[in-house]
Amino acid sequence: MSARKSLRPRPAWVVGLVLICLVAAGAVAMSRGTFAILGGAAGAASTAEETEQPPTAVFVGDSYTAAEGGEGVRWTSLVAQEQGWRELNVGRGGTGWTVAVPADRCRYGTCPTYPEVAHEVVDLAPEIVVVAGGRNDRGNDVAAAAAETFATLREGLPDARIYAVSPFWDSTAYPAHLIAQGRDVREEVRRVGGEYLEVGHPLGGRPDLITQDGIHPNAAGYRALAEAVNEALDR
Incomplete structure (x- = not known):
């Protein structure tokens, strides 16, 4: 009985919720990655500016x-x-x-x-x-x-x-x-x-x-x- 229950299709609303969570997580990751790159570029520019004589x-x-x-x-x-x-x-x-x-x-x-x-x-x-x-x-x-x-x-x-x-x-x-x-x-x-x-x-x-x-x-x-x-x- 338990094995058959595990193979039972998930309700549509559950699948949709999972997809929404995955998309949201990906967006957050991308967003964090973008800010890290911008922060690194700004930091490098600032360092170059500070060392310029x-x-x-x-x-x-x-x-x-x-x-x-x-x-x-x-x-x-x-x-x-x-x-x-x-x-x-x-x-x-x-x-x-x-x-x-x-x-x-x-x-x-x-x-x-x-x-x-x-x-x-x-x-x-x-x-x-x-x-x-x-x-x-x-x-x-x-x-x-x-x-x-x-x-x-x-x-x-x-x-x-x-x-x-x-x-x-x-x-x-x-x-x-x-x-x-x-x-x-x-x-x-x-x-x-x-x-x-x-x-x-x-x-x-x-x-x-x-x-x-x-x-x-x-x-x-x-x-x-x-x-x-x-x-x-x-x-």
Whole structure:
């Protein structure tokens, strides 16, 4: 009797219920599998994003680039932070396109001209180079030195973004010779496919942004320079 009962056909509603359960279970499994794949892909993308390094930017310049007088505030660091760059700073006080500082007066070990520093920059292999300065050159003709600097950078760093910043000045009237210098630098950086950042005179008429030496910016002054450079980069 029990054997015959086991062979008895199941009611239709039982069969239907079993089929519904099987379909539902399969849907849940497929759903879970899909979310696992998406989760894995998202996780991989997130990991890749986290391990991706920001581009390295080397800043070349004088005491303004080295941020003397800024109480630890650097316009270069503020710009790098805003732009998402990793900063390397080779600014050296007293230097310029045509001006070096003798070893016995150089606090940085060596204080060469910008054309000489350009070779050092190439060895660092950055993706970005920012050259700023010129106040120490006074009335010197910087065209040849600028041409050599940017030619060296472009030859050694063919894929790098190269920027030149118009010369900074303190809170006093902007000198005419810096306007002429800026024109020469602009022409030479553009010659190698670089970009000239015209930042104007952010410290002009603002002695409150200058330290007591009358030359170097204070912390607020360097923040003003950073804002001007970032605005020029974002144009």
